[in-house]
Amino acid sequence: MTSLPVFETERLILRAVQQSDAAAYEKHFVDYSVIGELAAKVPWPYPKDGVAQFLQTQIIPRQGNNRWVWGIFLKENLAELIGCVDLWRDGRPENRGFWLGKAFWGNGYMSEAVMPVMDYAFAHLGFERLVFSNAVGNIRSRRVKEKSGARLIGTRPAKFVNPAYTEAETWELTKSEWQARVRGGK
Numbered sequence: 789m790t791s792l793p794v795f796e797t798e799r800l801i802l803r804a805v806q807q808s809d810a811a812a813y814e815k816h817f818v819d820y821s822v823i824g825e826l827a828a829k830v831p832w833p834y835p836k837d838g839v840a841q842f843l844q845t846q847i848i849p850r851q852g853n854n855r856w857v858w859g860i861f862l863k864e865n866l867a868e869l870i871g872c873v874d875l876w877r878d879g880r881p882e883n884r885g886f887w888l889g890k891a892f893w894g895n896g897y898m899s900e901a902v903m904p905v906m907d908y909a910f911a912h913l914g915f916e917r918l919v920f921s922n923a924v925g926n927i928r929s930r931r932v933k934e935k936s937g938a939r940l941i942g943t944r945p946a947k948f949v950n951p952a953y954t955e956a957e958t959w960e961l962t963k964s965e966w967q968a969r970v971r972g973g974k
């Protein structure tokens with residue numbers, strides 16, 4: 789396990805998710821408003837103790853080994869994880885996922901949280917491009933991508949926990965596009 793850097797933005801701290809975050813993770817994640825937007829491989833109803841198991845078996849042992857999962861914390865409450873940004877090397881085709889507890893939506897937190905993660909992916913992890921994905925109809929997630937300069941490259945049939953979603957849209961952002969954007973101060 790390699791250690792992940794801690795990121796500080798205007799309002800947030802991002803640091804590696806730890807087993808001790810399981811209770812806060814469960815509190816904010818196990819909610820159909822959040823899980824309904826995710827790929828159908830995520831179980832619903834979500835199993836009891838599923839979060840603790842997931843962190844213990846899938847996340848903590850792999851941190852920094854072609855997978856990086858940061859917990860998101862408000863600066864005024866560093867004890868409570870309110871969401872995550874998840875980055876992985878192998879495109880499925882996408883390389884990133886994210887979620888935020890519903891109580892915190894609509895404040896621009898995710899748009900703020902993804903910035904240092906993209907910077908790190910391009911500047912330190914050697915990514916030449918990042919691919920993102922969301923359900924067609926998940927406007928909030930789409931906006932986070934649009935605002936970071938990603939380009940929509942297509943749609944494909946896909947299954948999500950919410951069966952009303954039948955298609956995914958795919959987005960791309962290259963390292964040179966990102967660098968031009970950062971240099972341009974956008």
Ligand SMILES: CC(C)(COP(=O)(O)OP(=O)(O)OC[C@H]1O[C@@H](n2cnc3c(N)ncnc32)[C@H](O)[C@@H]1OP(=O)(O)O)[C@@H](O)C(=O)NCCC(=O)NCCS
Pocket residue numbers: 821822823825826885886887888889892893894895896897898899900921922923926927928929931932
């Ligand atoms: C997607 C998610 C992370 C967004 O987090 P967030 O912090 O609320 O995002 P932001 O506030 O940074 O941006 C959301 C954007 O959606 C817009 N938005 C919010 N509700 C909207 C609606 N009903 N219709 C249109 N736009 C909407 C916001 O106005 C904002 O755009 P703006 O800055 O141009 O105004 C959060 O909603 C979430 O966790 N959803 C459930 C899980 C999920 O969808 N994960 C991603 C799977 S691909």
